[in-house]
Amino acid sequence: MIVEIVGGADERPEARVVDTDDLSTLRLALGQVTDEEADRALRDAGLGRMEDADTGSLDAAALRAAAEPDADVADWAQRWDRMVETARDRGWVSEDGATLRVHVESAAGA
Template identity: 40%
Template sequence: MRIVISPGTISADDADNLTTLEVTLRDVTSEQASEVLQGAGRLEGGYAWLTVETLRKLAPHPRGADWDTRFENMIAYARSKGWMNENCDTVRAHVL
């Protein structure tokens, strides 16, 4: 799943690919991206911390029948690797 942050918007590209999670900044600085992310996550170093709720909302509809299961598997994998916050409601993604 690729999250794209561009001026004033957050969107998901390749939302059906749940074997990776990455963030791309498109035509925005880190400071501008941080403003766009307010309420959805934050930038910290070379990472974006995104709420699980935001990731679900960004995935387009309709989705495949197994999307929710694969999404939960992605989140469980991130949790097992320590890529989530203490409350397990925010997941870390590389900013490319």
């Protein structure tokens, strides 16, 4: 699953959740936006925030609510749970389980 922050010079950057059926990975992909624009887009969408240039913090419940309606696989909920458990095992889930830490990458190829 990918949370993309995209927008051109004349557009206001926006956050969108794509590849919702691929729960083997979760990443935050930034298009041609600044870290501040990415942070604002995440906050405006209710999906999370930027921690720094390399890391984002995503609201787990909001991400699930945004992604699940677009899912096309019957066992999506089980796949989601496995993804969160894997993230927890790697230390990428907050203690209260509310947020998921994700790596930031360029969306130039997206």
